[in-house]
Amino acid sequence: MPAELVLLAMGFTGPEKTLAEQFELDLDTRGNIARDASYATNVPAVFVAGDAGRGQSLIVWAIAEGRSAASAVDRFLTGVEHLPVPYLVSMLKETSRTLRRGGIAIFETPNPENLLVGSHAFYLDPTHLKPLPPATLKFFMEAAGLRDVEVAYLHPAPADEWLATGDPAVRDFVNSRFFGPRDYAVSAHKP
Numbered sequence: 170m171p172a173e174l175v176l177l178a179m180g181f182t183g184p185e186k187t188l189a190e191q192f193e194l195d196l197d198t199r200g201n202i203a204r205d206a207s208y209a210t211n212v213p214a215v216f217v218a219g220d221a222g223r224g225q226s227l228i229v230w231a232i233a234e235g236r237s238a239a240s241a242v243d244r245f246l247t248g249v250e251h252l253p254v255p256y257l258v259s260m261l262k263e264t265s266r267t268l269r270r271g272g273i274a275i276f277e278t279p280n281p282e283n284l285l286v287g288s289h290a291f292y293l294d295p296t297h298l299k300p301l302p303p304a305t306l307k308f309f310m311e312a313a314g315l316r317d318v319e320v321a322y323l324h325p326a327p328a329d330e331w332l333a334t335g336d337p338a339v340r341d342f343v344n345s346r347f348f349g350p351r352d353y354a355v356s357a358h359k360p
Contacts, residue, residue, distance in 0.1 A: 199224055208238040209245075213259035216242055249306060250278045250297045257301075261313035268359040274315060276306065277354040280322065284346045306355050315357035322350035 189196060195203040195211040201224045202217045204210050210217055218238035219231035249257055264274050281287030281300030291300050303320045310318050326348040332340045 207241040208234070209241065213256045214245070214263060216245075248278055249276050250291070250299070250301055253298060258309060258313070261309055261315070265314040265359060268315075270359055272359050273356055274310070274359070275354055275356045276310075277323070277352055278306070280350050280353045282346070282353075283349055283351050285348075286351050290351070303353050303355065310355060310357045314359075316360045318355060318357040321354045321356065323352040323354060325350050 188194075189202055192212055192215060194215065194217075197203045202210060202221050204217050204222045208216045208218050208222065216238050218234035220226060223230060223234065245252065245256070252260065268274055278301055279286050279291050279297070281291060281302055287300050291297055307318045307320060331344045331348045334340070
């Protein structure tokens with residue numbers, strides 16, 4: 170019988186295996202894409218929700234998991250200080266791969282070179298994993314293939330909080346390490 174469109178209703182047979190193979194995703198014992206409690210798969214920066222990770226289920230579960238997975242992805246992308254090093258490296262490589270030639274990538278994060286930030290303020294956010302020094306983030310960005318990497322120091326304490334008297338060498342050291350830039354941004358271009 171001739172037709173312009175044929176829709177096959179075959180029931181759920183599991184996630185598309187070709188996709189899982191292309192991304193080298195692990196499967197669980199039921200043939201679904203394996204994931205942890207935050208919907209992250211074995212491949213850094215790849216998340217799965219709904220039937221592909223749960224198996225055949227109700228649409229309400231897929232909707233709920235989609236929202237939860239979106240929240241997990243948002244936490245993952247919130248800042249480089251929130252990422253385990255393997256995910257950070259993977260994210261920077263993917264940034265380098267997908268960024269348009271001449272495009273700019275900019276990442277801003279708390280500055281642990283400021284001793285008040287590195288020893289105290291950083292840890293007020295319980296989602297921060299570990300401080301990331303500017304030289305380390307710069308190195309990771311260059312290793313990912315980004316070029317012309319520059320560090321910009323941002324948000325020093327207000328000038329009225331800085332020491333104004335005392336030995337100039339001591340004063341300058343204390344001001345730079347305690348009241349200097351509380352954040353920094355690293356920018357780079359894709360060649």
